[in-house]
Every structure is written in structure tokens, then in C-alpha cells.
Amino acid sequence: MPVLLFRLNGVSEEEADEVRALLDTHSIHYYETTAGRWGVSMPGIWLPDEEQSSEAKALLQNYQAERFQRFNQEQHHLMQQSLASSLWASFWKKPVRFTLVILAVLFVLGLSLYPFVDLFIN
Known part of the structure; x- marks a missing residue:
């Protein structure tokens, strides 16, 4: 078998x-x-x-x-050898791209939370 x-x-x-x-x-x-x-x-x-x-x-x-x-x-x-990737290391490798990705994440997060924040403000 x-x-x-x-x-x-x-x-x-x-x-x-x-x-x-x-x-x-x-x-x-x-x-x-x-x-x-x-x-x-x-x-x-x-x-x-x-x-x-x-x-x-x-x-x-x-x-x-x-x-x-x-x-x-x-x-x-x-x-x-400090070759393991970390958040700080990825920032130093490509700072412009890293910053743009963070801004895009914050923008999407802001759009997602806007209706809820607007409810509490008004």
C-alpha cells in the first residue's frame, strides 16, 4: 500500500x-x-x-x-551583518519612495475615516 x-x-x-x-x-x-x-x-x-x-x-x-x-x-x-531589512533601513535605501508610500497610506486612511470623524464633529 x-x-x-x-x-x-x-x-x-x-x-x-x-x-x-x-x-x-x-x-x-x-x-x-x-x-x-x-x-x-x-x-x-x-x-x-x-x-x-x-x-x-x-x-x-x-x-x-x-x-x-x-x-x-x-x-x-x-x-x-545587519542585512536583514527593517523599516529604518528601507527608508534609507529609497527615501522618496518610502515617503510617498507613507503619504498614500495616510491619504487612504484619511478617506476611510473621514465619514466617522465628520459624524463626531457635526
Whole structure:
């Protein structure tokens, strides 16, 4: 009986490719399903039988732990270099655009709240 190994909903193509490569290097036979024409089916990576499921699940668990650790290290590295975007950094990158966006937000907010403010004033 087929076993669902990995759901592909919301997974980046890079991660899906890495999982496929991991299974290929360990000679684990699998097949994929797509979301279908209307996107109502479940895309995933399936094992045709339960023989290799314990080995594949252990490999996948190790891979995900390594990926999580790698992602945390990259984020920590970005934070140390101050490359992580912040509101102040985005202002300094493009001050004119930032100011125009803030003014547009305030304008839309003012138009939205005008009827309510007008009720209280009159």
C-alpha cells in the first residue's frame, strides 16, 4: 500500500528538488502526485510500498533538521551583518519612495475615516 512521505503543498521547488535528490542518492523508489488541473488534489511524494518507509522517514527527518539548522545559521549571519531589512533601513535605501508610500497610506486612511470623524464633529 502506498505511503505518503512528503507533502508538496507550499514547499519551494528548491526544497522539493533536494528531497528528490536525497531519495535518489539512497536508491529509494518513489513517485509524485500533483495538485491536478484545478488544484484540489494533494501534491506529494509517495513511496509505492511500506518496505523503505522507515528508512525514508529517517532520512527525511535528518534532512529537515539539517535544513532548519542551516536556515537558522543563515538568518543569524544576516542579522550579524545587519542585512536583514527593517523599516529604518528601507527608508534609507529609497527615501522618496518610502515617503510617498507613507503619504498614500495616510491619504487612504484619511478617506476611510473621514465619514466617522465628520459624524463626531457635526
